[in-house]
Amino acid sequence: MIHSLEVPVKIAPSISEADIVLTIKSQVKGKSKIASLAQSHQLPLHIINTSETSAINKFFKRWYRLADSDEEQENEAIREVERGCQQVISESRIIELSPRPTYQRRLQHRHAFDIGLNSMSVGNDPNRRVRIYPRS
Structure with a gap:
């Protein structure tokens, strides 16, 4: 979170x-x-x-007076999925990311897919989030 x-x-x-x-x-x-x-x-x-x-x-x-631009939110979503994917790979366990809007979740799914991990969205809006699974 x-x-x-x-x-x-x-x-x-x-x-x-x-x-x-x-x-x-x-x-x-x-x-x-x-x-x-x-x-x-x-x-x-x-x-x-x-x-x-x-x-x-x-x-x-x-x-903390953090800016909230779309680009910054996307970058934050990418940083989070990168850390999450590293954790899934190193610990071989399922990781859930923070709730995100649809577009940001798509970016996160694409990143997980690109490095060979499985993912799915879980929960209901506004708490819908990406869950990343280890390689099968």
Whole structure:
């Protein structure tokens, strides 16, 4: 998910080690524990609508001020499939990539095919993604 953005994000094991708090809207109704913890630790609280990959990616793109041009998205999709294919080859296991629009998935399928790997799209939009399989 976040690997595809190539940003330095890690999930903190405890709130005392966090730099920010990212949560979904349904978790901060009224006087929520999350909001209280963020405030008591003097951490900025950021709220997104859902926990879907696309919402998390959108947040971090804004947070890190990443450009979002079509060409950059295509390049990001290609970098992700290249890393995924290398992982499939080296570990001989199935890898799922991040959800992508149809055109970007086609680019990813073509790359996997060109190096002799099998792939298929799985899931439903907007979470449809490419799954890459080792050689048969």
